[in-house]
Amino acid sequence: MAKGRKVTIIGTGNFGSTVAFILAMNGACHNVVLRGRDVNKARGKALDMSQAANAARQHTVVKAARGPEDIAGSDIVVITAGAPRTPGMSRDDLLTKNAAIVKKYAQEIKEYAPESIVIVVSNPLDVMTYVAQKVTGFPRERVLGMAGILDAARMAHFIYEKLEYGAGQIRATVMGGHGDTMVPLPKFTTVAGVPIEDLLDAEQIGEIVQKTRNGGAEIVNLLGDGSAYYAPAKSTAIMVESMLRDTKQIHSCAIMLENDYGYSGIVSGVPVMIGAGGGEEVIHMTLKPLQQERFAKSVAAVQEMVDKLYELKFFDEEA
Numbered sequence: 001m002a003k004g005r006k007v008t009i010i011g012t013g014n015f016g017s018t019v020a021f022i023l024a025m026n027g028a029c030h031n032v033v034l035r036g037r038d039v040n041k042a043r044g045k046a047l048d049m050s051q052a053a054n055a056a057r058q059h060t061v062v063k064a065a066r067g068p069e070d071i072a073g074s075d076i077v078v079i080t081a082g083a084p085r086t087p088g089m090s091r092d093d094l095l096t097k098n099a100a101i102v103k104k105y106a107q108e109i110k111e112y113a114p115e116s117i118v119i120v121v122s123n124p125l126d127v128m129t130y131v132a133q134k135v136t137g138f139p140r141e142r143v144l145g146m147a148g149i150l151d152a153a154r155m156a157h158f159i160y161e162k163l164e165y166g167a168g169q170i171r172a173t174v175m176g177g178h179g180d181t182m183v184p185l186p187k188f189t190t191v192a193g194v195p196i197e198d199l200l201d202a203e204q205i206g207e208i209v210q211k212t213r214n215g216g217a218e219i220v221n222l223l224g225d226g227s228a229y230y231a232p233a234k235s236t237a238i239m240v241e242s243m244l245r246d247t248k249q250i251h252s253c254a255i256m257l258e259n260d261y262g263y264s265g266i267v268s269g270v271p272v273m274i275g276a277g278g279g280e281e282v283i284h285m286t287l288k289p290l291q292q293e294r295f296a297k298s299v300a301a302v303q304e305m306v307d308k309l310y311e312l313k314f315f316d317e318e319a
């Protein structure tokens with residue numbers, strides 16, 4: 001029998017479970033594997049989702065990993081393990097805690113699924129993507145971070161709130177890091193092809209940009225005990241399905257920059273063409289000086305956290 005496509009989700013909390021559920025409901029692949037700290041919990045969720053797939057007449061089977069060896073043969077591995085922030089915290093406050101978790105699982109992926117494509121979602125997203133790329137040593141096209149699709153979806157929603165029309169037709173663009181310095185790009189944003197600058201005034205657009213930057217924190221404050229997961233999980237599933245179906249569509253993703261937008265050796269969010277090979281090509285847009293300046297600020301914020309990890313000797317073999 002031909003080998004089916006296999007997607008492993010590491011971390012079976014709110015985010016990981018929701019990504020797995022979306023993939024199972026869409027029949028995105030043959031196998032979804034849940035790798036969690038608590039094997040019985042992962043088994044319970046896997047059974048529940050496999051039964052849901054049957055109800056949906058889908059062929060996807062969800063299984064729990066009993067140990068790291070069960071991730072072998074994965075086409076794609078999504079790392080969702082890590083603490084979420086709670087009210088009053090910034091994503092950056094999760095740096096050292098989540099870096100250790102991502103490092104552990106990146107080592108596991110390197111050993112057991114060396115041919116896989118890795119999608120990182122744990123926060124702070126850009127630094128965790130950097131950690132996963134350095135620890136696995138995979139080429140940059142096989143280590144991507146998910147954030148830009150989510151941030152653009154939020155921006156689209158806030159545009160809809162102002163306009164009260166156009167839902168589903170709004171194409172927003174956000175680049176830069178997934179933090180307070182992210183760079184929403186109104187000049188690359190349209191409603192059914194109409195530039196938003198023809199529909200909203202500068203003050204309204206400024207409010208949308210600010211709401212987009214604050215989109216994650218708004219939900220953290222409302223939930224009280226964790227962060228958003230429905231829109232993040234759907235955004236991740238879009239990336240997974242783009243790879244499985246080799247769509248070659250462009251999405252904003254975090255990737256190690258190599259002579260892109262004036263930077264090398266640091267991760268940030270940029271438009272990437274996604275296909276069967278992962279992030280197959282970084283797409284270069286012409287930025288205006290103010291946009292370039294904002295992007296530079298965002299890259300510098302990520303670089304600062306990466307430097308902190310080097311100061312802590314985090315990347316040394318024995319650390």
Ligand SMILES: NC(=O)c1ccc[n+]([C@@H]2O[C@H](COP(=O)([O-])OP(=O)(O)OC[C@H]3O[C@@H](n4cnc5c(N)ncnc54)[C@H](O)[C@@H]3O)[C@@H](O)[C@H]2O)c1
Nearest residue numbers: 011012013014015016081082083084121122123125146232
């Ligand atoms: N990139 C994005 O846009 C985005 C969006 C939402 C959430 N996130 C991030 O995703 C991560 C997960 O969020 P969530 O809502 O699923 O949180 P959650 O608390 O529901 O689940 C966290 C998962 O990580 C695992 N985990 C925690 N500590 C661990 C450790 N020391 N070792 C191994 N596993 C450990 C838990 O067992 C659980 O499975 C967080 O870091 C959050 O900030 C990112």
Ligand SMILES: O=C(O)C[C@H](O)C(=O)O
Nearest residue numbers: 085091123216217227228
């Ligand atoms: O805001 C968070 O901490 C989680 C995530 O990065 C988000 O944007 O929803």
